Amino acid sequence: MTPFLQEHEMFRRSLRELVGREIAPHALEWEAAGALPRELFRKLGEPGFLGVRLSEAHGGSGLDFWSTAVLVQELVRCGSIGVAVSVLAHAEFATKVIDRAGTDELKELFVGPAAAGERIGALAVTEPDAGSDVGAIRTRAVRDGGDYVVNGTKTFITNGSIADFATTAVRTGGPGHRGISLVVIPTDAPGFRKSQRLRKIGCHASDTAELSFEDCRVPARYLVGPEHGGFKLIMQGFEGERLVLALICCQQMRLMWEEARRYGHERKAFGQPLLGFQVWRHRLADALTSIEAAEALTYRAIDLYVRGEPCNQEISMAKLFAAEASVGVAHGCAQIFGGNRYMEEYAIGRLQRDSLAFSVGAGTSEVMREIIARTSGLEPREGAR
Amino acid sequence: MKILVTSKRVTDPDMKIKVKADGTGIVTDGMNYKVNPFDEIAIEEALRIKEKGGGAEVVVVGIGGKDAALEIRSGLAMGADRGIHVLCEQAVDSSVVAQILAKVYETEKPDFVIMGKQAVDDDSNQAAQMLAGALGVPQACFASKVELAGDAKSARVTREVDGGLETIEVTFPAVLTADLRLNEPRYASLPGIMKAKKKKIDEIPVASLGVDTNPRVKFVKMTEPPTRKAGVKVADVPTLVQKLKEEAKVI
Numbered sequence: 001m002t003p004f005l006q007e008h009e010m011f012r013r014s015l016r017e018l019v020g021r022e023i024a025p026h027a028l029e030w031e032a033a034g035a036l037p038r039e040l041f042r043k044l045g046e047p048g049f050l051g052v053r054l055s056e057a058h059g060g061s062g063l064d065f066w067s068t069a070v071l072v073q074e075l076v077r078c079g080s081i082g083v084a085v086s087v088l089a090h091a092e093f094a095t096k097v098i099d100r101a102g103t104d105e106l107k108e109l110f111v112g113p114a115a116a117g118e119r120i121g122a123l124a125v126t127e128p129d130a131g132s133d134v135g136a137i138r139t140r141a142v143r144d145g146g147d148y149v150v151n152g153t154k155t156f157i158t159n160g161s162i163a164d165f166a167t168t169a170v171r172t173g174g175p176g177h178r179g180i181s182l183v184v185i186p187t188d189a190p191g192f193r194k195s196q197r198l199r200k201i202g203c204h205a206s207d208t209a210e211l212s213f214e215d216c217r218v219p220a221r222y223l224v225g226p227e228h229g230g231f232k233l234i235m236q237g238f239e240g241e242r243l244v245l246a247l248i249c250c251q252q253m254r255l256m257w258e259e260a261r262r263y264g265h266e267r268k269a270f271g272q273p274l275l276g277f278q279v280w281r282h283r284l285a286d287a288l289t290s291i292e293a294a295e296a297l298t299y300r301a302i303d304l305y306v307r308g309e310p311c312n313q314e315i316s317m318a319k320l321f322a323a324e325a326s327v328g329v330a331h332g333c334a335q336i337f338g339g340n341r342y343m344e345e346y347a348i349g350r351l352q353r354d355s356l357a358f359s360v361g362a363g364t365s366e367v368m369r370e371i372i373a374r375t376s377g378l379e380p381r382e383g384a385r
Numbered sequence: 386m387k388i389l390v391t392s393k394r395v396t397d398p399d400m401k402i403k404v405k406a407d408g409t410g411i412v413t414d415g416m417n418y419k420v421n422p423f424d425e426i427a428i429e430e431a432l433r434i435k436e437k438g439g440g441a442e443v444v445v446v447g448i449g450g451k452d453a454a455l456e457i458r459s460g461l462a463m464g465a466d467r468g469i470h471v472l473c474e475q476a477v478d479s480s481v482v483a484q485i486l487a488k489v490y491e492t493e494k495p496d497f498v499i500m501g502k503q504a505v506d507d508d509s510n511q512a513a514q515m516l517a518g519a520l521g522v523p524q525a526c527f528a529s530k531v532e533l534a535g536d537a538k539s540a541r542v543t544r545e546v547d548g549g550l551e552t553i554e555v556t557f558p559a560v561l562t563a564d565l566r567l568n569e570p571r572y573a574s575l576p577g578i579m580k581a582k583k584k585k586i587d588e589i590p591v592a593s594l595g596v597d598t599n600p601r602v603k604f605v606k607m608t609e610p611p612t613r614k615a616g617v618k619v620a621d622v623p624t625l626v627q628k629l630k631e632e633a634k635v636i
Binding site for chain 1: 399419455458459462571572573574575576577578579581582
């Protein structure tokens, strides 16, 4: 049974129309440019497509994650994974947490304009020396009167070069995860520097940059949630991020599978279409089975998440399974293309390259396994170590 | 002011259509549906007229089985005020559609009707003209521009005709149809979609309208167009000219 209702179907149709008219025809240009144009955010903001889960009081629609799922699925359909990555990093990762935990002033300043696509957001957590180990971040924010003075460096920041604000994890207290706060830093704040775009091997339409702060001043009231309470907010935010990533994987696998099926029907070898060979039929049957399994697990996690049930384990499983499956499915679907799998002009190679980001982004597969282990009684008992 | 617009559920024209082996229709399994794109343009025009002021009510009418409600609701999501769903499971032709719409018109008494110039599934391009005929009101079809008079009792309509544009004036009530270049329809917004959930769609069983629903046009058979044969490569221009003259007989 589909979890999507009539309103989701209507949202899907309207968005599909926009993707077909405004995104798909330009996706390759943006891949080459290495970033999305600002104009696209406004085009998506105008009909309310960026404010799906944001509160109604601040330009959003206050809907649940099933509507976000529609957004992800239809954006991925444009054929460039970077589009979905960049848009979701803005609307979900960077902005949702401000909407959830920020003051009214912060929401006014950042959530409203983000929903309208006028100000673009980035989430800045990862540092050169702190990736999975979020509790080890070193970017420091020191109170100075009514300001924080921020020093440090963030890396692998999606939307880093186009962002107008960065929802940033900073150390306001002592070592460990209890000393971390989240603060919104406008990218035109004094002392805020964006690096050149980092050169990635895939997801080219989403830009990635390093951010550095040198005595960067930001008003202390731009703090999101309680001081030293950032770690919990980041972990809560990860739930939505990981579901987004799992959905991207599922839809990206479907795209690759459809490409492979089309090619398998058209391309002939030894006097018959490739799909005349059992080996390819079986390979694509296996791939479709993986896709359905990944999607079922993802939908199960979304269902729990939407109903407010504990679901950290299920979300981790969905993200882990979908990300790992996408590597295998990508290889299987690409292989049927023969030499063409290695050619830039075929979408399949690009999609396969893009899939390599998923086992790392929003939490590595190893971190996912640790969460699953921790939440299922697999850790050694107290004193056994 | 009240404007009546139509919203027909059609198969997605961007999908590959397959004709059933027995020629009784097309394969509908896995088919996507959408609002007839010309109807979307008509709805957009009605909404623009409404938004210019004057407090118009835009009413969307659709004819079809239960599923057709989604396309009416899509019109409401764009911004129309309420819907009318004439429940009709059987196939209808342009003439039946015109008679049904005439009945709806009599109840609703709109200032004018605007609908798509044709539906992209059967391309008949007849329902609006037949409706105008049945009602005995003026028609202005293939509109590329609609300007309401100050008193909103008539409109100047620019029509796309063979060889150019023709501008006519129609007095209301009238039936207008929208051509491709009339406007570019908006995307149904997410808040619009949520609002549409609460808007009313009146369901009217077709039997209650007292319309003879027997189609006047008999559907005989559907066949796929012949597949295009592979082309040939010619060595040079003289050969091309010769072939165009002697084989293709086009010059």
